[in-house]
Amino acid sequence: TTHLLGRVAAHASLGSFLHVDAERALAQARGADERRARGDAQVLTGVPIAHKDVFVTADAPTTAGSKMLAGYRSPFDATVVARLCGGADGVAGAGMVSLGKLNCDEFAMGSANENSAYGVVRNPWDTQRVPGGSSGGSAAAVAARLLPAATGTDTGGSIRQPASFSGVTGIKPTYGVCSRYGMIAFASSLDQAGPLARSAEDCALLLSAMSGFDPRDATSAERPPQDFHAQMRQGREGATAGRPLQGLRIGLPREFFPAALAADVDGAVRAALAGLEQLGATLVDVSLPRTELSIPVYYIIAPAEASSNLSRFDGVKFGHRAQQYTDLLDMYKKTRAEGFGTEVQRRIMIGTYVLSHGYYDAYYLQAQKLRRMIADDFQACFRQCDVIAGPVAPSVAWRLGEQGDDPVKAYLADIFTLPASLAGLPGMSVPAGFGEGGMPVGLQLIGNYFAEGTLLHAAHAFQ
Numbered sequence: 084t085t086h087l088l089g090r091v092a093a094h095a096s097l098g099s100f101l102h103v104d105a106e107r108a109l110a111q112a113r114g115a116d117e118r119r120a121r122g123d124a125q126v127l128t129g130v131p132i133a134h135k136d137v138f139v140t141a142d143a144p145t146t147a148g149s150k151m152l153a154g155y156r157s158p159f160d161a162t163v164v165a166r167l168c169g170g171a172d173g174v175a176g177a178g179m180v181s182l183g184k185l186n187c188d189e190f191a192m193g194s195a196n197e198n199s200a201y202g203v204v205r206n207p208w209d210t211q212r213v214p215g216g217s218s219g220g221s222a223a224a225v226a227a228r229l230l231p232a233a234t235g236t237d238t239g240g241s242i243r244q245p246a247s248f249s250g251v252t253g254i255k256p257t258y259g260v261c262s263r264y265g266m267i268a269f270a271s272s273l274d275q276a277g278p279l280a281r282s283a284e285d286c287a288l289l290l291s292a293m294s295g296f297d298p299r300d301a302t303s304a305e306r307p308p309q310d311f312h313a314q315m316r317q318g319r320e321g322a323t324a325g326r327p328l329q330g331l332r333i334g335l336p337r338e339f340f341p342a343a344l345a346a347d348v349d350g351a352v353r354a355a356l357a358g359l360e361q362l363g364a365t366l367v368d369v370s371l372p373r374t375e376l377s378i379p380v381y382y383i384i385a386p387a388e389a390s391s392n393l394s395r396f397d398g399v400k401f402g403h404r405a406q407q408y409t410d411l412l413d414m415y416k417k418t419r420a421e422g423f424g425t426e427v428q429r430r431i432m433i434g435t436y437v438l439s440h441g442y443y444d445a446y447y448l449q450a451q452k453l454r455r456m457i458a459d460d461f462q463a464c465f466r467q468c469d470v471i472a473g474p475v476a477p478s479v480a481w482r483l484g485e486q487g488d489d490p491v492k493a494y495l496a497d498i499f500t501l502p503a504s505l506a507g508l509p510g511m512s513v514p515a516g517f518g519e520g521g522m523p524v525g526l527q528l529i530g531n532y533f534a535e536g537t538l539l540h541a542a543h544a545f546q
């Protein structure tokens with residue numbers, strides 16, 4: 084903990100941390116040492132971590148990357164935080180040591196961490212480039228070895244894409260595996276928590292600790308606790324030492340390899356696939372015909388839910404309140420105009436538009452129908468394969484500011500992560516190789532519902 088606190092301070096220019104509490108971290112580390120001395124330590128006890136700033140914490144501020152929540156203190160801890168680091172209410176958890184809170188796009192809306200009210204995050208592989216987003220602080224901190232692990236959230240790719248851009252491993256589990264209690268809501272039917280770490284094995288340990296049924300989240304999956312590390316290690320029937328993936332059918336959706344895919348990404352992903360073949364896997368052609376439609380579908384459903392979720396930030400109960408106003412309505416308007424950044428305001432306007440009378444049927448309802456068809460397309464694929472693979476993003480990390488003011492450019496780059504999000508399926512990003520400018524490229528693996536173990540097994544064999 085002492086060593087990593089030093090690294091965090093030395094690399095503050097990356098912008099990955101929003102809040103560091105060294106004293107508290109050292110106290111937690113001493114507690115972990117005592118726990119180890121008592122003999123009741125778990126595998127993660129004493130291991131440092133930090134949390135994306137959308138997880139509420141009682142002992143540290145939570146901003147969600149927004150001015151709206153400047154100075155906000157939550158009275159409770161998110162379930163994921165309590166399970167990993169222990170909670171203010173006395174929950175011991177896995178005993179990990181929290182170094183603080185990590186930068187992210189405002190309310191997790193973005194793909195480059197350029198939408199944070201608290202500054203950009205730099206990619207440690209090339210500090211003129213973005214780390215990806217919205218969990219950009221998490222990915223950059225792990226990539227720069229400031230931390231062995233970080234939490235993230237993924238609504239439409241925000242764990243997988245920054246993991247890919249920053250050369251780390253990240254997994255978004257099946258919707259419902261991790262509790263959303265205390266995770267500041269962006270789009271509730273899509274939001275999922277997950278770990279970013281250096282390897283699939285570390286992700287397996289973290290996911291085991293942070294997941295599990297939570298009665299305080301109505302969409303939490305009611306299942307017994309899972310040992311993802313054991314699932315990761317479970318050998319396949321017919322596997323041999325040299326061919327641990329014998330018999331694993333990996334489906335390659337042709338829509339994930341369009342002509343427009345950057346040649347460096349295509350090359351790195353295909354090399355990784357050849358590596359998986361050598362480990363015994365077979366590659367099969369499959370199709371996800373509505374892949375392109377996942378962009379308009381997601382950018383209707385996610386803003387619709389966001390517009391509803393963010394209505395709670397009105398200056399009354401918590402967060403920012405405008406200083407000067409004439410009446411209540413004026414207070415709401417000024418508070419929200421001052422507190423929310425451009426991208427958040429854009430999403431609220433899109434969301435309220437697609438939900439409004441007269442447009443609901445044309446946009447929101449159509450999007451919901453297509454969402455179901457996208458999920459069905461995956462089930463058709465999983466009749467032909469066990470895992471789906473492809474790129475995470477169409478390019479390597481872009482340069483800071485390169486996308487200019489065109490939000491649609493960034494939306495289009497979400498094409499390969501959105502389908503699994505809309506279907507609620509687990510998805511993972513595994514470092515595959517390097518592309519243009521020596522930047523990392525991730526391989527995406529998508530599994531069927533609750534098949535995290537299969538993804539982790541394949542990724543671990545590959546690593």
Ligand code: GLN
Binds near residue numbers: 194216237241
């Ligand atoms: N890039 C997507 C968006 O801006 C996904 C973000 C996320 O997964 N939180 O909405």
